Amino acid sequence: MKCTNCQTNVDLSARFCPSCGTAVTAGHEVISQSEVTIEWLINILKGMGYIVKPVETAPDVILATKDGHVHFHMQIFKDMNLIGFQSVWEIKKPSWLNKDDFLAALNTANSKGWLCSVFTPDSLDMIYISSYIYPTESISNRDIMLFVKNFNDAVILMLQSPELDKYMP
Numbered sequence: 001m002k003c004t005n006c007q008t009n010v011d012l013s014a015r016f017c018p019s020c021g022t023a024v025t026a027g028h029e030v031i032s033q034s035e036v037t038i039e040w041l042i043n044i045l046k047g048m049g050y051i052v053k054p055v056e057t058a059p060d061v062i063l064a065t066k067d068g069h070v071h072f073h074m075q076i077f078k079d080m081n082l083i084g085f086q087s088v089w090e091i092k093k094p095s096w097l098n099k100d101d102f103l104a105a106l107n108t109a110n111s112k113g114w115l116c117s118v119f120t121p122d123s124l125d126m127i128y129i130s131s132y133i134y135p136t137e138s139i140s141n142r143d144i145m146l147f148v149k150n151f152n153d154a155v156i157l158m159l160q161s162p163e164l165d166k167y168m169p
């Protein structure tokens with residue numbers, strides 16, 4: 001995010017520009033839980049530089065990609081009042097066929113407090129990383145932006161973690 005006054009890059013969590021002190025107002029648009037729509041989420045993601053595509057077979061699901069490698073599905077579960085993220089990575093690692101070792105590595109990763117939970121299909125040629133936002137009575141653009149950033153950071157950390165590297169071929 002850029003400062004509206006001096007164009008300095010400002011951290012998403014900052015309330016004031018560290019360079020010129022201008023109050024950061026972008027992302028303060030607060031809406032109620034019931035007003036969360038897929039269109040609202042699409043606009044936020046586009047503002048963050050994501051390419052966003054609808055998923056034809058599911059009206060409340062979108063696919064967001066950035067830089068060609070970070071990608072996730074984002075879904076609104078209206079009856080449960082939550083927003084879900086799922087990042088799917090098609091990674092084929094022959095040594096991951098030792099499921100106990102692989103799950104031990106994932107448990108270690110999760111115990112570090114990352115936002116994600118992970119599961120794998122039996123074939124172990126993909127990993128699914130998912131996380132959820134539970135909006136309280138209201139939610140802002142910035143809440144979504146911070147969550148997306150943390151989610152992506154967690155995914156990238158997970159894919160680079162030494163625990164997982166031990167199981168790379």
Ligand SMILES: [Zn+2]
Nearest residue numbers: 003006017020
């Ligand atoms: Zn500034």
